[in-house]
Amino acid sequence: VTTNDPTPYASDTAVRPDGAGRWRAELTDRWETGNKTPNGGYLLATVLHALAADMPLPHPLVASATFLRPATVGPAQISTEVLRPGRRLATGSATMSQEGRPLVHVVSTFRDGDTVSGRSWEAAPAPELPAPEDCASLLDSMAPDFSIIGRMQYRFERPPGWLGGRPSGDPSATFWIRPEADEQPDLVHLALMVDAAAPVVFELGEFVTATVELTVHLYRAPVPGWLTCRASTRHLVEGFHEEDVELWDRDGRLVAQSRQLSMLS
Amino acid sequence: VTTNDPTPYASDTAVRPDGAGRWRAELTDRWETGNKTPNGGYLLATVLHALAADMPLPHPLVASATFLRPATVGPAQISTEVLRPGRRLATGSATMSQEGRPLVHVVSTFRDGDTVSGRSWEAAPAPELPAPEDCASLLDSMAPDFSIIGRMQYRFERPPGWLGGRPSGDPSATFWIRPEADEQPDLVHLALMVDAAAPVVFELGEFVTATVELTVHLYRAPVPGWLTCRASTRHLVEGFHEEDVELWDRDGRLVAQSRQLSMLS
Numbered sequence: 001v002t003t004n005d006p007t008p009y010a011s012d013t014a015v016r017p018d019g020a021g022r023w024r025a026e027l028t029d030r031w032e033t034g035n036k037t038p039n040g041g042y043l044l045a046t047v048l049h050a051l052a053a054d055m056p057l058p059h060p061l062v063a064s065a066t067f068l069r070p071a072t073v074g075p076a077q078i079s080t081e082v083l084r085p086g087r088r089l090a091t092g093s094a095t096m097s098q099e100g101r102p103l104v105h106v107v108s109t110f111r112d113g114d115t116v117s118g119r120s121w122e123a124a125p126a127p128e129l130p131a132p133e134d135c136a137s138l139l140d141s142m143a144p145d146f147s148i149i150g151r152m153q154y155r156f157e158r159p160p161g162w163l164g165g166r167p168s169g170d171p172s173a174t175f176w177i178r179p180e181a182d183e184q185p186d187l188v189h190l191a192l193m194v195d196a197a198a199p200v201v202f203e204l205g206e207f208v209t210a211t212v213e214l215t216v217h218l219y220r221a222p223v224p225g226w227l228t229c230r231a232s233t234r235h236l237v238e239g240f241h242e243e244d245v246e247l248w249d250r251d252g253r254l255v256a257q258s259r260q261l262s263m264l265s
Numbered sequence: 266v267t268t269n270d271p272t273p274y275a276s277d278t279a280v281r282p283d284g285a286g287r288w289r290a291e292l293t294d295r296w297e298t299g300n301k302t303p304n305g306g307y308l309l310a311t312v313l314h315a316l317a318a319d320m321p322l323p324h325p326l327v328a329s330a331t332f333l334r335p336a337t338v339g340p341a342q343i344s345t346e347v348l349r350p351g352r353r354l355a356t357g358s359a360t361m362s363q364e365g366r367p368l369v370h371v372v373s374t375f376r377d378g379d380t381v382s383g384r385s386w387e388a389a390p391a392p393e394l395p396a397p398e399d400c401a402s403l404l405d406s407m408a409p410d411f412s413i414i415g416r417m418q419y420r421f422e423r424p425p426g427w428l429g430g431r432p433s434g435d436p437s438a439t440f441w442i443r444p445e446a447d448e449q450p451d452l453v454h455l456a457l458m459v460d461a462a463a464p465v466v467f468e469l470g471e472f473v474t475a476t477v478e479l480t481v482h483l484y485r486a487p488v489p490g491w492l493t494c495r496a497s498t499r500h501l502v503e504g505f506h507e508e509d510v511e512l513w514d515r516d517g518r519l520v521a522q523s524r525q526l527s528m529l530s
Contacts, residue, residue: 061505061526062331062477062478062526064329064331064478064480066327066329066348066356066374068348068349068356069349083331083333083360083370084334084367089477089528091333093358093370095348102348102349105348105356105358105372107329107331107370107478109331109477109478117503117504118503118504118505118529119471119501119504120502120503121436121469121500121501121506122499122500123436123497123500124499171386171388204386206384212326212327212354212374213327213329213374215329215478215480215524217505217507217526219500219502219503219505220502220503233388234387234388234389235386235387235484235519235522236384236385236386236387237385237484237485237519238382238383238384238385238484238485239382239383239384240326240383240482240484241386242482242522254500254502257500257507259480259524261326261327263354264383264384
């Protein structure tokens, strides 16, 4: 799916009010995964736009999304509820449905917009990669046969093994990522981006996996430019696996961190 | 707080029915943290007992808890809601309140009880420690001046640096853990145990931290005996930090994995 829309993220995650605590969205075909359904991170970002509009504090800090059913392209409804309106932190929940059937349930805690002065500490610097212009585009190796690939740009030092038909056996990856369009990611956009890459269990030869639950910590808005992404799965337990994703901005600052529990099938 | 109760976990996390989707609990003073309030994992386990009783599938697989207010010792009410009754997976939410004020909101997905035959893979074996009987008890170094310490047994190869007044600067720890009483942990009990150790940011000299959100993956019931616990914080961002905890059973199998987002104050 190609698009001439200069802001596909903003267009496709927009929500319209539909009464108190009720919102409408239109899920498009531009964010489909290899499962041929709208991506979970795309649903989460859309839900967070509705929730953000109803919360007393502006910035999402942490969001947990539980996926109940696959979504389809078309209209969707979102209902929101404020669980705890606070001054420093405020928590709400929201459910996105289609035809009365819930698709995803989200709980998110927001914080205020003051510049935070708390302490920072990092166990290790951001992973190093050759400059993006010295890396290969994913599209050099792969036809975009599902649409979300066209919404992001990916740059790899070496193409993933699975892409050449030889899964490496190491379910991890480090690469550059940025939106395909000229849209500067904010915190909600990051909640989509942590779920916008191929599952690293592809490197174990497992190509069908569905997210049960995804939690994302949204630490900072990134500075403009490429983001560094590291994804890894360390545990696959009787068909269930976690995947951790971290995103750093061009200044080397951690901006978001996610973990999902997924199920092979 | 000492106790002659041979099953303090079972006694203190029990819930009594109070109408459809409503439960009552009695929070005791036996699970207090250094903040002198009942531990978040203790609240989560109690809520999961209520939710498990109302769900169509028996085994919790993943739970996300968002902490809204500190709890106090005394009566608490739990309301549950089934969000998606499924045959393979089923999701519900629950809120624990005291005097009409919500304390913690939990979303949890359960699965059926069939023996799972899916694939397993591990990035690395469980960390190795000297045998528990060759390790030091935490109580050798520390007076149990808050009660949850007495509910667990901890064995360390070397006592944590912070305990001797010299934070190591490395916010990680590996140690043995098991319930103090002779209670064999099940999946719900593991949801308490992932939150039952001292925050590893103590090793950064940060001694006041409160959990905002905790997600736990409950993979397997452990075999009897000591569990190996690894806890680490890799990112502290402007006062907010994650903490990852993994638990392995005596057979070296991963049984649970958690991540929490916490806030220094």
